[in-house]
Amino acid sequence: MAGSAARLFRSLVVPVALLLVWEGISLAGWVTPLILPSPTAVAARWWAYLTPMEPFEATAGPWWRWALSGELPSDVFTSLMRIAVGFAIGAGLALPLGLLMGARPLVHELFNPLLQVLRPIPPIAYIPLAILWFGLGNPPAFFLISLGAFFPVLMNTIAGVRAVDAIYLRAARNLGAGEWTLFWRVMIPAAMPYILTGIRVGVGVAFIVVIVAEMIAVNTGLGYRILEAREYFWSDKVIAGMITIGLCGLGIDLGMSRLTGRLLRWHRGVEG
Amino acid sequence: MSAATEPAIRARGVRKVFASGGREVVALDGIDLDVAPGEFVCLLGPSGCGKSTLLNAIAGFSLPSSGQLTALGRPVTGPGPERAMVFQEYALFPWMTVERNVAFGLEIAGAAPERRRQVVEALLLKLGLADFRDRFPKDLSGGMRQRVAIARVLAIDSPMLLMDEPFGALDALTRRSLQDELLRIWAELEKTVVFVTHGIEESIYLADRVVVMTYRPGTVKRIVPVNLPRPRDPASPEFNALKREVTALVMEEQARHQADEASPTAD
Ligand SMILES: Nc1ncnc2c1ncn2[C@@H]1O[C@H](COP(=O)(O)OP(=O)(O)O)[C@@H](O)[C@H]1O
Ligand SMILES: [Mg+2]
Numbered sequence: 001m002a003g004s005a006a007r008l009f010r011s012l013v014v015p016v017a018l019l020l021v022w023e024g025i026s027l028a029g030w031v032t033p034l035i036l037p038s039p040t041a042v043a044a045r046w047w048a049y050l051t052p053m054e055p056f057e058a059t060a061g062p063w064w065r066w067a068l069s070g071e072l073p074s075d076v077f078t079s080l081m082r083i084a085v086g087f088a089i090g091a092g093l094a095l096p097l098g099l100l101m102g103a104r105p106l107v108h109e110l111f112n113p114l115l116q117v118l119r120p121i122p123p124i125a126y127i128p129l130a131i132l133w134f135g136l137g138n139p140p141a142f143f144l145i146s147l148g149a150f151f152p153v154l155m156n157t158i159a160g161v162r163a164v165d166a167i168y169l170r171a172a173r174n175l176g177a178g179e180w181t182l183f184w185r186v187m188i189p190a191a192m193p194y195i196l197t198g199i200r201v202g203v204g205v206a207f208i209v210v211i212v213a214e215m216i217a218v219n220t221g222l223g224y225r226i227l228e229a230r231e232y233f234w235s236d237k238v239i240a241g242m243i244t245i246g247l248c249g250l251g252i253d254l255g256m257s258r259l260t261g262r263l264l265r266w267h268r269g270v271e272g
Numbered sequence: 273m274s275a276a277t278e279p280a281i282r283a284r285g286v287r288k289v290f291a292s293g294g295r296e297v298v299a300l301d302g303i304d305l306d307v308a309p310g311e312f313v314c315l316l317g318p319s320g321c322g323k324s325t326l327l328n329a330i331a332g333f334s335l336p337s338s339g340q341l342t343a344l345g346r347p348v349t350g351p352g353p354e355r356a357m358v359f360q361e362y363a364l365f366p367w368m369t370v371e372r373n374v375a376f377g378l379e380i381a382g383a384a385p386e387r388r389r390q391v392v393e394a395l396l397l398k399l400g401l402a403d404f405r406d407r408f409p410k411d412l413s414g415g416m417r418q419r420v421a422i423a424r425v426l427a428i429d430s431p432m433l434l435m436d437e438p439f440g441a442l443d444a445l446t447r448r449s450l451q452d453e454l455l456r457i458w459a460e461l462e463k464t465v466v467f468v469t470h471g472i473e474e475s476i477y478l479a480d481r482v483v484v485m486t487y488r489p490g491t492v493k494r495i496v497p498v499n500l501p502r503p504r505d506p507a508s509p510e511f512n513a514l515k516r517e518v519t520a521l522v523m524e525e526q527a528r529h530q531a532d533e534a535s536p537t538a539d
Binding site for chain 1: 428
C-alpha cells in the first residue's frame with residue numbers, strides 16, 4: 001500500500017509543479033491571459049464547456065439527456081461518430097483487400113504498385129480534393145478519416161497474412177480443412193496480432209485526421225470548436241478543447257489496448 | 273484384394289529430388305517399403321538422411337519426384353485426415369484453447385455437437401488434459417503440448433498416425449511417459465504408426481520394425497524387426513544386442529554424414 005501511494009505521489013510531482021508554476025506566472029501578471037490563461041481559468045472554462053447551458057426542466061425529458069446537453073458532450077459525440085463512420089469505411093475496405101493481397105500473390109501484384117504510390121500521400125493532402133468532390137459537411141470528413149485508417153490497416157493485414165507460419169496451414173490441411181476453413185479459422189486468427197496493430201494505428205490516424213477535417217470542412221466537433229474559440233480570442237476555451245481532445249485520445253487508446261489484450265490472450269508477450 | 277491383406281502404406285521406387293541453390297539434392301532414392309495395417313514402424317537415421325522427406329511424402333505435403341506411393345490402397349495426391357500428422361513443433365493453434373484444438377478436426381468435419389463433446393471429453397481424460405482444457409498452448413509445457421497434439425489427431429480417428437520426431441524436444445522422463453502412453457493408445461486403437469526418430473533406443477523401444485536409412489541419397493539400408501514383447505526393458509540383454517546391431521548400422525551413415533559436413537565441396 002505504502003509503495004503504491006509513493007508511486008502515485010511520484011507520478012503527480014511534475015504535473016502539479018508545472019500547474020503551480022503556470023498559475024504563479026498568471027497571478028504575477030507576467031503574461032496577458034490572452035496569450036496564456038491561468039490553469040484555474042481554463043478549468044472554469046472547461047467546466048462551463050462541459051455542463052448544460054439551460055437549467056434543468058423535468059418536463060423537457062430525462063435528466064441524463066439534460067446532463068449531456070452541454071457543448072462539450074455534443075462535440076465529443078460528433079467527433080467520435082465521425083471517427084467511427086470513417087474508420088468503419090476505411091478498415092472495412094482495407095481488411096478484405098489486405099487479406100486477399102496477403103493470401104493471393106496475383107492480387108498483390110495487381111494492386112501493390114498503385115498502393116505504393118498512394119500510400120506516402122498524407123491524408124491531409126487530400127483535403128482540397130475532398131472538398132471539391134464532397135463539398136462541406138460530414139462526407140469530406142468521412143472520406144479523409146477513412147483514407148487515414150485505410151493504409152495502416154491494409155499494410156498490417158498484408159504483413160500479418162504473409163507472416164502466418166506455414167506449419168499451421170499444414171496442420172489444418174492435415175486435419176481435413178478446406179480453403180475456406182483455412183482462411184477463416186487459421187489465416188485470420190493467426191494474422192490477428194498484426195491486424196490489431198493496424199487497427200490501433202489506423203484509429204490513431206483517424207483521430208488526428210478528424211480534428212484537422214473539422215478545422216476545415218465542417219462547423220461542429222472538437223476540431224471546429226477550438227478554431228472557433230481562437231476567432232473569439234477565447235484562449236482558455238482553446239486550451240480546454242485541447243485537453244478534451246487529449247482525454248478522448250487517451251480514452252480511445254486505453255479502450256484499444258484493452259480490446260487487444262482481450263483478443264490476444266493467447267499470444268505470447270501480451271498480458272491478459 | 274481385401275483391406276486386411278493390403279499394406280497400409282506401399283512405397284515403390286520413391287525418389288525425391290530437391291533443387292536447392294542451383295544444385296540438386298537427392299533426398300530419397302529407390303525407397304521400397306510396405307507398412308502393414310496396425311504396424312508400428314520407426315524410420316531411423318542421422319539428421320539429413322530424408323526421414324522427414326519420406327514422412328511428408330506419405331502425408332501428402334510434398335509429393336515424390338518419381339515412384340509410386342499409396343496409402344490405404346489409394347495413390348497419395350495430397351494431405352488428408354486419414355493420414356494424421358503429429359509434428360515435432362507441435363503445430364497447435366495458439367489462438368485456440370486446449371479443448372478447441374482437440375475439437376478442431378471434428379468441427380470442420382461437421383460432427384454433431386453432442387458427439388464432438390463426447391469424443392473431446394474422452395480424449396482430454398485419456399491424455400490427462402482435463403484440467404488444462406481452457407489453457408492456451410503458450411501456457412503449457414512441451415510434454416503437455418505434445419499430448420494435445422496427439423489428442424487432436426486422435427479426435428479425427430485417423431487409421432494412421434505419422435509422427436516426425438514428436439518427442440525430440442522433451443526431457444528424458446517426459447519422453448518415456450509419452451512413449452508408454454503412445455504404445456498404450458496404439459495397442460488399444462489399432463492404428464498404423466510411422467514414427468520418425470534419430471533415437472536408436474527410442475526406435476527399438478517402440479517399433480515392430482526399425483527402418484534404418486542411409487544418408488544421401490536416403491535409401492532403406494536395412495529393416496530390423498524387433499521381436500521383443502512389450503513392455504520392453506531397455507536394460508535387458510536382448511534389447512542391448514539389438515541396440516548394438518542398430519547402432520553399428522546408424523554409425524556407418526553418421527560417419528558419411530560427418531564426412532559430408534566436414535568437406536563442403538563433397539556436394
Ligand atoms: N525443401 C527443401 N529444399 C531443399 N532441400 C531440402 C528440402 N527439404 C529437405 N531437403 C534436404 O533433403 C535432405 C533430407 O532432409 P530431411 O528429410 O529433412 O532429413 P531428416 O528429417 O532425416 O533430418 C537434407 O539434405 C535436406 O537438406
Ligand atoms: Mg527431420
